[in-house]
Amino acid sequence: MPNPPPSIDRPQRWDAALDPKMSDATVERLLSTAPFSRMKTENFPGRLPLRDILKNDTRVHACRRGEIVMREGDYGTSAFLVLSGMVRVVLGQGLPAAMLGRRLFHRKNIFKLVAQLWAFQKEPESISVRDLSKDLSASTHDAHGEEVRICLQDVPRILDKHKTALIEGGEFFGEIAALSRMPRTASVFAESEESELLEIRWQGLRDLMKYDKELSRHIDQIYRERALAAALRRIPIFQRLSEETLKKVMAATEFGTYGDYDWSGEYKRLFQSGGPRPQEPVIAEEGDYPNGVLLIQSGFARLSQKFGHGHRTLNYLGAGQIYGLQEIAHNWRKPQSPVSLQYTLRVMGYTHVLKIPTGVMESLVLPEMAPRDLPALLSTAEDRPAAPSPAVDAAEKVGADMLEFLTENRFFNGTATMMIDLDRCTRCDDCVRACAAAHDGNPRFLRHGPISGRLMVANACMHCVDPVCMIGCPTGAIHRYAFGGQVVINPSTCIGCKACFHNCPYEAIRMVEIRDADGDILADQEAQPILKATKCDLCVEQITGPACQQACPHGALARVNLHGLEAFATWLKR
Amino acid sequence: MRFSQQRGFGFTVFLILAAELVCLHLAYARQMPRLSCLTGWALLGVILLLALYNGRKKLPFLPLLSSEEWLQFHIYAALLTGVLFAVHVSYKIPAGWFQGVLAWLYLLVMASGFFGLFLSRAIPKRLTTRGGEVLFERIPAIRRQFQERAEQLALQSVGESKSGTIADFYLRELKPFFSGPRNCSRHWSEDGGPVNRILAKISDVKRYLNEQERATLEEIAVLVRQKDGLDYHYAQQLLLKAWLFVHIPLTYSLLLFTAVHIVLVFAFSGGVR
Numbered sequence: 001m002p003n004p005p006p007s008i009d010r011p012q013r014w015d016a017a018l019d020p021k022m023s024d025a026t027v028e029r030l031l032s033t034a035p036f037s038r039m040k041t042e043n044f045p046g047r048l049p050l051r052d053i054l055k056n057d058t059r060v061h062a063c064r065r066g067e068i069v070m071r072e073g074d075y076g077t078s079a080f081l082v083l084s085g086m087v088r089v090v091l092g093q094g095l096p097a098a099m100l101g102r103r104l105f106h107r108k109n110i111f112k113l114v115a116q117l118w119a120f121q122k123e124p125e126s127i128s129v130r131d132l133s134k135d136l137s138a139s140t141h142d143a144h145g146e147e148v149r150i151c152l153q154d155v156p157r158i159l160d161k162h163k164t165a166l167i168e169g170g171e172f173f174g175e176i177a178a179l180s181r182m183p184r185t186a187s188v189f190a191e192s193e194e195s196e197l198l199e200i201r202w203q204g205l206r207d208l209m210k211y212d213k214e215l216s217r218h219i220d221q222i223y224r225e226r227a228l229a230a231a232l233r234r235i236p237i238f239q240r241l242s243e244e245t246l247k248k249v250m251a252a253t254e255f256g257t258y259g260d261y262d263w264s265g266e267y268k269r270l271f272q273s274g275g276p277r278p279q280e281p282v283i284a285e286e287g288d289y290p291n292g293v294l295l296i297q298s299g300f301a302r303l304s305q306k307f308g309h310g311h312r313t314l315n316y317l318g319a320g321q322i323y324g325l326q327e328i329a330h331n332w333r334k335p336q337s338p339v340s341l342q343y344t345l346r347v348m349g350y351t352h353v354l355k356i357p358t359g360v361m362e363s364l365v366l367p368e369m370a371p372r373d374l375p376a377l378l379s380t381a382e383d384r385p386a387a388p389s390p391a392v393d394a395a396e397k398v399g400a401d402m403l404e405f406l407t408e409n410r411f412f413n414g415t416a417t418m419m420i421d422l423d424r425c426t427r428c429d430d431c432v433r434a435c436a437a438a439h440d441g442n443p444r445f446l447r448h449g450p451i452s453g454r455l456m457v458a459n460a461c462m463h464c465v466d467p468v469c470m471i472g473c474p475t476g477a478i479h480r481y482a483f484g485g486q487v488v489i490n491p492s493t494c495i496g497c498k499a500c501f502h503n504c505p506y507e508a509i510r511m512v513e514i515r516d517a518d519g520d521i522l523a524d525q526e527a528q529p530i531l532k533a534t535k536c537d538l539c540v541e542q543i544t545g546p547a548c549q550q551a552c553p554h555g556a557l558a559r560v561n562l563h564g565l566e567a568f569a570t571w572l573k574r
Numbered sequence: 575m576r577f578s579q580q581r582g583f584g585f586t587v588f589l590i591l592a593a594e595l596v597c598l599h600l601a602y603a604r605q606m607p608r609l610s611c612l613t614g615w616a617l618l619g620v621i622l623l624l625a626l627y628n629g630r631k632k633l634p635f636l637p638l639l640s641s642e643e644w645l646q647f648h649i650y651a652a653l654l655t656g657v658l659f660a661v662h663v664s665y666k667i668p669a670g671w672f673q674g675v676l677a678w679l680y681l682l683v684m685a686s687g688f689f690g691l692f693l694s695r696a697i698p699k700r701l702t703t704r705g706g707e708v709l710f711e712r713i714p715a716i717r718r719q720f721q722e723r724a725e726q727l728a729l730q731s732v733g734e735s736k737s738g739t740i741a742d743f744y745l746r747e748l749k750p751f752f753s754g755p756r757n758c759s760r761h762w763s764e765d766g767g768p769v770n771r772i773l774a775k776i777s778d779v780k781r782y783l784n785e786q787e788r789a790t791l792e793e794i795a796v797l798v799r800q801k802d803g804l805d806y807h808y809a810q811q812l813l814l815k816a817w818l819f820v821h822i823p824l825t826y827s828l829l830l831f832t833a834v835h836i837v838l839v840f841a842f843s844g845g846v847r
Contacts, residue, residue: 114636116635422698422701422707423699426694426697426698427701427709427814428815437634447709448707454702456707544634544636547635549640550640551631551640552641553631553641553644553645554694573576574576
């Protein structure tokens with residue numbers, strides 16, 4: 001008789017609490033503190049009691065003066081509530097990169113460029129102990145053997161030099177970035193000698209908002225006050241609205257988050273196992289009544305249309321793109337022949353959207369639009385969806401197979417995806433050698449990766465629009481370069497925790513053992529090798545730009561922005 | 575710029591320069607007896623520029639135009655050297671042995687370069703069509719995996735079926751095939767004959783096997799096809815790399831002979847006066 005398959009406990013949401021050491025006494029204390037003391041426990045369902053949310057989705061941080069709580073540009077998954085003490089948010093021009101534990105990249109001058117000829121004759125990934133701690137204005141510390149945080153060294157000087165604002169007890173901060181998956185817009189550091197903060201991970205905050213209407217209203221209000229106006233003003237259809245009208249639109253705007261914030265881990269696991277791709281929840285479905293215009297704020301969504309018994313992908317939408325406007329505008333102009341939604345919109349990973357209800361669009365927004373800016377009327381001759389316009393149907397540009405390939409593998413996230421035309425690539429590896437020459441003899445990518453037809457997407461950092469690798473970096477070592485927006489790693493502050501390595505769904509990050517100048521592997525006191533994350537930095541220090549692209553003799557390799565397919569289509573048809 | 579536009583531009587510039595060169599030579603050949611000195615120096619200058627491309631590849635981080643632009647220049651300037659060479663030698667191979675060797679060296683460098691260009695354009699398409707993309711450096715390791723798996727299957731069949739038919743067949747027909755790269759020249763000519771013969775033999779031997787052995791042999795047949803694909807990639811990628819080992823040493827030889835040629839010209843004809 002065959003043995004029954006091994007069984008394990010089904011993983012549960014709170015198998016891994018944010019802080020496994022969170023005590024019941026602390027939870028009791030939180031329950032007696034505002035805003036939790038005002039929440040009605042009976043509003044929370046039995047499976048998600050308030051007490052358990054606090055116990056599993058929060059943790060208390062005791063911060064010293066100058067300790068950085070969050071950094072501008074980081075991708076954070078948590079919001080913070082000030083329990084006691086005060087913190088300061090840096091307004092206007094942010095703190096210098098070096099203070100935030102980031103590396104200042106400078107383009108090399110001609111002498112340093114030439115010096116690379118002999119300077120890279122070092123051991124692989126070697127670094128001197130002095131280089132490891134060369135960041136003088138920021139320090140990492142490991143106070144209890146658990147956590148590494150960065151402290152500002154000279155708080156009075158920062159207060160003198162930068163415009164800051166105080167956040168006091170009972171106030172929230174960081175909630176917008178946590179819920180909308182946008183980068184932090186400001187840095188925050190502890191002001192008091194001893195501040196106490198409650199970190200709430202986004203899943204907990206989402207549930208707290210869901211079952212406590214007052215908190216939901218409060219967070220919505222903060223969002224409306226701090227970010228919504230700027231978000232709407234960035235979209236052309238709202239740019240002609242008066243301040244007063246925009247306020248009315250803002251008041252009626254609804255927020256929606258779909259999908260899984262931490263989609264990358266699950267996606268990577270399924271991808272590696274060769275299993276089916278993760279489910280893509282529907283945001284809006286073809287054939288339904290268009291009850292609002294959806295504005296994608298962050299993440300990505302797949303636009304598809306029914307085709308036979310399946311769905312044909314037409315395009316993918318990213319931040320700043322709009323869904324449903326054409327249908328609503330059509331119905332407003334031709335109410336006698338209304339149309340339903342023409343396409344289905346599905347979440348790819350995680351998507352945060354703003355929804356402007358149809359009534360608001362019809363009464364406030366569409367009348368203000370210039371006739372030439374209104375989308376074209378849809379064909380309603382037959383009882384079926386109109387053929388997608390070339391602007392919608394990206395398959396017209398790059399081919400249906402290629403579009404499916406890019407979408408399935410979520411390559412649309414890349415702003416500098418390494419594309420190799422295998423029909424022209426002679427496999428000479430000049431690109432790899434050039435990369436090595438520009439990085440101390442250590443190439444930062446593999447000329448290997450998924451293939452569709454004649455195109456290969458190599459395992460090189462794509463410098464994503466939505467860099468999931470940055471989520472959870474404890475020291476901010478992986479960050480966006482302030483000038484070009486490239487995702488770069490500061491080896492001085494990388495602690496080798498592998499968070500970025502595990503998060504990257506494209507296998508573009510590698511953990512390497514670091515050596516000293518003699519080639520000996522550096523190890524800690526427990527004889528464990530010191531690891532650092534490495535990846536393509538798009539040659540931020542080189543004046544030529546990406547060395548790989550410069551070195552390809554046959555024009556077979558290009559770093560392509562796939563967030564929008566124009567450049568890619570042009571390159572594809574060279 | 576599209577590749578076709580790139581080609582069109584390159585050819586147009588080449589044709590204009592080539593026509594001018596030929597016209598100038600026709601016009602001044604009789605009036606300027608030392609014209610060959612001028613064309614010789616021009617030829618050497620262009621050849622040195624062409625040879626610099628290898629140096630440029632070693633300096634990818636310097637702002638010296640992209641490698642693609644250098645290659646385009648390399649191709650069309652190389653074509654132009656053909657015209658310069660023809661003009662320099664007055665459209666005939668020199669009779670003296672040294673000059674003859676020098677001329678043949680030039681022609682070989684030129685021929686190897688254009689053969690390399692042909693390979694660079696033709697082989698990538700072949701590899702893409704065949705599929706199974708693999709890094710050249712990984713091929714020996716993958717080949718070893720195939721060999722080990724095939725041997726394991728052959729040995730396993732002895733224990734499972736108490737018969738040595740597959741193991742004997744493996745030793746006789748398949749071991750040499752799995753033990754290294756095979757049929758390079760046949761792969762270059764896109765000839766699938768050798769693998770088809772092996773598969774035919776596998777098909778023949780199947781009639782002497784039981785159900786379990788047939789399944790094992792089918793697995794081995796899959797490995798044979800995969801190994802053949804690997805050999806195909808090895809052969810084609812080898813060719814893509816190997817032509818440079820002809821082109822570059824010939825270029826250095828040409829430069830060396832040219833240097834001696836210049837010395838001889840100055841020594842025995844008084845040089846340019």
